[in-house]
Amino acid sequence: MSARLSGVIAAIATPVSPELAPDVPRFIKLAQHLLENGCDGLNVLGTTGEATSFSFEQRAGVMRAAAAELDRSRLMVGTGAAALAEATALTRLAGELGFAGALVLPPFYYKDIAAQGVFDYFSALIAATKARPIPIYLYNFPALSGVPYTREIVARLIEAFPDRLAGLKDSSGDMPYARALAKGHPGFAVFPSTEAVLGEARSAGFAGCISATANLNSDLCGQAWRNGDDRALDRAVAIRKLFDGKPLVAGVKAGLAHIHRDERLARPMPPLVAWPQAERNWLAGAIDEIRAGVPA
DSSP states (O other): OOOOOOEEEEEOOOOBOTTSSBOHHHHHHHHHHHHHTTOSEEEETSTTTTGGGSOHHHHHHHHHHHHHHSOGGGEEEEOOOSSHHHHHHHHHHHHHHTOSEEEEOOOOSSOSOOHHHHHHHHHHHHHHTTTSOOOEEEEEOHHHHSOOOOHHHHHHHHHHOTTTEEEEEEOSOOHHHHHHHHHHSTTSEEEESOGGGGGTHHHHTOOEEEESTHHHHHHHHHHHHHHOOHHHHHHHHHHHHTTTTSOHHHHHHHHHHHHHTOGGGGOOOTTSOOOOHHHHHHHHHHHHHHHTTOOO
């Protein structure tokens, strides 16, 4: 298996064109900015990247552009889909393009599925992608997928496929779950979804974090991860807290539009809705104040 990802990974947003398709030039520009300003890697086409709102062809187009323009050793790409054939095709493409990892949701349409069903799904996906054995990262986000990767399922998958199971992104917010996985499976890269863990990441055995708000505070996260800079971490976490109780993906895009002075970055894909202008104005002021050292 290739070298595993670690450190600060932004769940990069996908800019959207007026025609409601991925705006690939803006995506590449944003990705380059993040990789040059604090990020060790990027999670392409995750939840913040609105992957499940795009077609297979649109996702494949973003993947091909990223592979051609960016350092693939620093990229994991979301390849999860409800349909096994689609997830397999995306994962196979990710391997062919040379991405460092594939981040895979569980099959997420049917709920209350048996653990055996999740295992069978992954057995088939891994068998079908063995020609280009890209490392697999599980994506645990039961609030949206409705299907958790329980500790028992994770352990069974690691035991069955030790050469393919590389790690897990945990967006459940259940820190005891994340800590138990990291402690129980040394070498299995566990990434909580908040930069707030960066202070304890190494002592807790985490590989780093994969965060939506790292789109907006990647430089601060990088300082916290690499230098142990507590003040930078406090400011990064303060920016993240601005989104508590608010629609996160559209909010991140509103923040990007402000930071990069590019109105088009604020557009989400339907069914998500852009933040109202008043909320965007408040967010812009709050981000600027935190960066200037003023308490939010």
